Amino acid sequence: xxxxxxxxxxxxxxxxxxxxxxxxxxxxxxxxxxxxxxxxxxxxxxxxxxxxxxxxxxxxxxxxxxxxxxxxxxxxxxxxxxxxxxxxxxxxxxxxxxxxxxxxxxxxxxxxxxxxxxxxxxxxxxxxxxxxxxxxx
Amino acid sequence: xxxxxxxxxxxxxxxxxxxxxxxxxxxxxxxxxxxxxxxxxxxxxxxxxxxxxxxxxxxxxxxxxxxxxxxxxxxxxxxxxxxxxxxxxxxxxxxxxxxxxxxxxxxxxxxxxxxxxxxxxxxxxxxxxxxxxxxxx
DNA sequence: TGCAATTACTACTTCAAGGTAGAATTTAAA
DNA sequence: TTTAAATTCTACCTTGAAGTAGTAATTGCA
Numbered sequence: 476x477x478x479x480x481x482x483x484x485x486x487x488x489x490x491x492x493x494x495x496x497x498x499x500x501x502x503x504x505x506x507x508x509x510x511x512x513x514x515x516x517x518x519x520x521x522x523x524x525x526x527x528x529x530x531x532x533x534x535x536x537x538x539x540x541x542x543x544x545x546x547x548x549x550x551x552x553x554x555x556x557x558x559x560x561x562x563x564x565x566x567x568x569x570x571x572x573x574x575x576x577x578x579x580x581x582x583x584x585x586x587x588x589x590x591x592x593x594x595x596x597x598x599x600x601x602x603x604x605x606x607x608x609x610x611x612x
Numbered sequence: 613x614x615x616x617x618x619x620x621x622x623x624x625x626x627x628x629x630x631x632x633x634x635x636x637x638x639x640x641x642x643x644x645x646x647x648x649x650x651x652x653x654x655x656x657x658x659x660x661x662x663x664x665x666x667x668x669x670x671x672x673x674x675x676x677x678x679x680x681x682x683x684x685x686x687x688x689x690x691x692x693x694x695x696x697x698x699x700x701x702x703x704x705x706x707x708x709x710x711x712x713x714x715x716x717x718x719x720x721x722x723x724x725x726x727x728x729x730x731x732x733x734x735x736x737x738x739x740x741x742x743x744x745x746x747x748x749x
Numbered sequence: 750t751g752c753a754a755t756t757a758c759t760a761c762t763t764c765a766a767g768g769t770a771g772a773a774t775t776t777a778a779a
Numbered sequence: 780t781t782t783a784a785a786t787t788c789t790a791c792c793t794t795g796a797a798g799t800a801g802t803a804a805t806t807g808c809a
Contacts, residue, residue: 476615476692476699476730480767483707490718502785516768522787534786535776551719555613562613570620581627581742582688585733592726593613596719605718617797639755653798659757671756672806 482560484512485520486551489529493546493602500539527557546606552597562594619697621649622657623688626666630683630739637676664694683743689734699731 478486487510495501503521507514521540524530531543542549555561567574568586615623624647632638640658644651658677661667668680679686692698704711705723 476613476697477703477707478613478705480707483705486719487706487708487717504785513768515770518786519768525786532786533776534774534784536782536784537777538775538785540786560613566614568615568620569624570614570617571624580624582623582733582737585737585742589726589729589733592729596722596726600719600722605722641755650798652800655756656798662756669756670806671754671804673752673754674807675755675805677756 478555479558479560481520482555482558484510484517485524485554485558488512488517488520489524489542489549489554489602490606492530492540492542493549493606500533500541502539506540523557524554529553529557542602546603547601549602550598551600551602551605552594555597561597562590564594566590615692616695616697618657619692619695621647621654622661622691622695625649625654625657626661626679626686626691626739627743629667629677629679630686630743637670637678639676643677660694661691666690666694679739683740684738686739687735688737688739688742689731692734698734699727701731703727 488506491506491510492501503518504514506512506521507517510517521530521532525532525540528543529549530540532538532540552561565575567580568582568590569580571580574580574583625643628643628647629638640655641651643649643658644654647654658667658669662669662677665680666686667677669675669677689698702712704717705719705727706717708717711717711720
């Protein structure tokens with residue numbers, strides 16, 4: 476019951492970028508070193524974030540990455556979406572395909588409330604909201 | 613953000629067993645067929661459940677499995693514990709080792725409430741509570 | 750006793766996630 | 780124009796979860 480390493484890394488990366496001075500780009504090597512994420516793996520994640528439109532990149536000397544939107548406009552849920560890991564309404568906690576009001580799994584009712592709060596957390600937490608908290612990791 | 617297939621199967625198996633007539637043992641082949649779980653994989657899971665003391669087995673002809681405790685005394689959390697997948701208080705949603713009150717991750721505060729509800733759901737749902745709901749899957 | 754039915758054990762295969770390596774491409778600046 | 784610094788692409792390796800196969804051990808019953 477946890478997020479994939481990829482999603483965890485992606486969130487930490489974007490939170491860190493949101494905490495930096497605006498419109499200043501940062502490169503993969505620096506991110507990897509600061510956040511203690513394997514460089515090559517981070518580079519792969521960054522490419523995904525660029526493709527999905529959360530980050531923009533410039534190649535070559537003096538290149539790097541920048542957020543493509545305001546930190547207040549990027550939600551944690553958007554990041555999870557990029558890796559198909561956000562929680563859908565129809566997600567069944569016991570992995571049953573056809574778990575809905577009609578034919579539901581044994582934990583269906585109990586799962587409703589925690590699921591709703593998880594969705595709410597992901598949907599309503601923007602990078603701006605959460606950057607600057609904690610220890611910049 | 614979901615339970616492992618192993619845990620999902622284990623919960624469904626025990627819920628089904630709790631819904632059957634008491635003190636009547638059921639065998640692996642029947643469970644696998646009813647619950648649409650690969651037989652050999654189910655057998656492996658059953659062995660784990662026996663080892664951890666949630667189920668008792670008898671081998672040989674007329675053998676099979678029975679719950680080792682009353683359905684009201686087996687919590688979903690106990691099952692997750694068996695596969696080291698229950699949610700610990702110190703579990704950080706961003707996977708940071710040292711995420712606590714002193715040095716916390718960006719989502720630490722937002723994660724508290726959904727985490728608490730998940731723990732509560734697992735801790736307080738007994739097999740008796742949830743068996744008989746839904747469609748016996 | 751012998752047989753059939755059952756769980757338990759050991760070892761293997763498959764698949765996806767996590768992670769690595771190296772070369773190609775792009776760009777700014779000397 | 781050359782070079783160095785950066786991203787991007789392709790391909791691979793590693794690890795753990797999911798799933799399979801075969802055999803050994805156990806047990807009730809004819």
